Amino acid sequence: MKLIRLAAAASFFACSSFSLASAETELKLWNLTSSSDAVNKHWEEVIATFEEAHPGIKINYETFPSDAYKTGLQVALASDAGPDIFFNWSGEDAAVLARNGLTADLTEIGAKPGMWGEKIAPGMFDAFTVGGKVHGVPTHLITKYMFYNTSFFADNNLSVPTTLGELKTSCKAIRDINPRMSPISLGNAEKWKGVHYISTLNQKIVGEEQVAKDYALDGNASELFSDPGYVEALQTLVDLSQAGCFNKAPNATTADASRSLFAAGQAAMIYCGNWCPGTFDSEGLEGGYDLARFPAAENGKGNQDYNFALLEGYQISARTKNMDAASTFVNFLVSGETQAKRARDFGRLPVNASHMGEEDGTPIFRKIAKDAGSYAGLVLILDVGLEKSVSEHYLSIIQEVLNETKTPEQAMGEIRARAQKAKEQQG
């Protein structure tokens, strides 16, 4: 009798726990930590709106700092503790997870009626496509511009440089006006700011086709990175440094500190992303800035209308047990309303601008959004597109070139050797 009671109780609890589990599907969503109140508030509101519209789905939102994110994500995805949906950069970061079978193939789901396939231009998915299969949904574009201090330029009758030659001349002019004013603020302590310069210069000087081939380690191993334009790109960075363009000790200055220098009016220009205006405004510049494209390389082989940009988006774990709910949420992220809200709340360029009004967003955001339509193409970012052992060496070597402890020729000799070794290991 006792046994029967126990069995009855056990089945009751089993049934009740089953009914509880089936009442609500929980999804774990991972994202980068942001210090911006606007970004955090945006996510709170987006999740609340989604949960209200989908009462059976609960989103557990977790964020991590960007350094820890990539590592933590890889480890978690290989276990059962990983997220169902997670933010990722397009390119190699997303591709490596797809190649290792950690992300879901979203090709068929996206093609269904009402899903993201109908909301985003087909070409946008290329950045998340591996082996012909779509492994992520792009949500927005990040891009970089040369921001400049409008009042400083106006007060001193300076014109915005449009070529690298003009940029060097501007640097000298700014130093003559105020020796303590840095013409360009550069913080390369974490190594990625320098790589953004070189990614842009490589495309402009070497040309996009050759760059794409070399970054993919495509072709004959002995010819990889042998274009003299790569040396010229590094030499351009040295020339800018020698022309007094940068603040003191860029390799010892953090990216955050470099943004603060510009925001505090101690630097006339900065090569910064479309996420930077928020910092400029909150740290005192309050709209006293404008932007221009990175100066063109006069004799460069690349299309000078390319611009530095990267698609970012969301992937779904191959281990998720709630594929329908997860894809519903990702589809919600690329809906016209959510995309317009994202643009309004924190100035990211949406991949689906169907609900954007002409007056939505700040004037700077609208300027970037308008300009983005005229990009001839996107600059391939070195540490996103290139094999990791080579790109890590490139990151370090840019610091050494900037410090002038290695010549551009020596640096490229090392990069060539690394690239050849990486190609051999790939087989």
Next chain:
Amino acid sequence: MTVLLEQESAARRATPSSIFGTSSIFGWFMVLPALSLFALFILVPFIQTLVYSLYKFGLTSPTKQFVGFSHYLEIVQDDVFWIAFENNIIIAITGIILQIGVGLLLAAILDRGIKRGKSVISAIIFMPIVISTIAIGLLWRLVFDPNTGMIEELFFNMGWSTPMRGWLGDPDIALYAIIFVGFWQYTGFMMIILLAAMQGIPRELYEAAKLDGAGPILSFFNVTLPELRNVLIVCVLITVISAFKVFDLVYVLTSGGPGNSTQVMGSYIVQNAFTIGRMGYANAVSVVLLVIALGLGIVQLRTSRRDR
């Protein structure tokens, strides 16, 4: 006779039958939890690391490719590994000289030279050790900032020049800037250990030395130092092991840069494992690091036993 009895008893203790005999079962039972934990957290991961070092695989690779000892051969030819190794050695040597040397000096001053406010001064010097290393790194990053940092301002106002590439941006200076921060953080810890040991030295020894005509300096070299010998060995061991384990301070202050000039073995392992995705190679470097640390520990213990 006593010697013979001791030898016999030792021989009996060492026989396999007594080790595995009934009388020892209780002993084994008592150490079983500790042994299990040791096996689980030290032995198994070590064997796993050793095995993984023979394979090529990434953090999320579904398969592993056996490559034998090729990672170890690669280490020998890897310039960055040798830079990292050299940096660890420099950190260890300077740590012994600065942290233990200055710690000893401060402990001696507090023990014999200062009459009032000892606790307050010790607490102030000891304080950095209780702060998280990451927080210390971030704090010193701000202090070393080449454009707005406190040191830059101080030097500028004094009319002195600072390194053009910055304290953390110059490959010839950056490592010593990290060493300085380590010195700032750990000297208080060494001082407290040595001060505690100094306070345990019988005062009669100093009185006897004084009667023999020894002044404070002679007393320090002839009484204090010999009495601190064992504690100093422990301090050196702690400093050397910490020097080979260092990672967080380097990661926050320089990320191993500029170039690879401040790379240490810890940061190089992390870079290979998690950034580049060469888990097998990172495991091989870890094994080498373990062998070096083990070797140094054994040499140090043997030296201390021989001198005893």
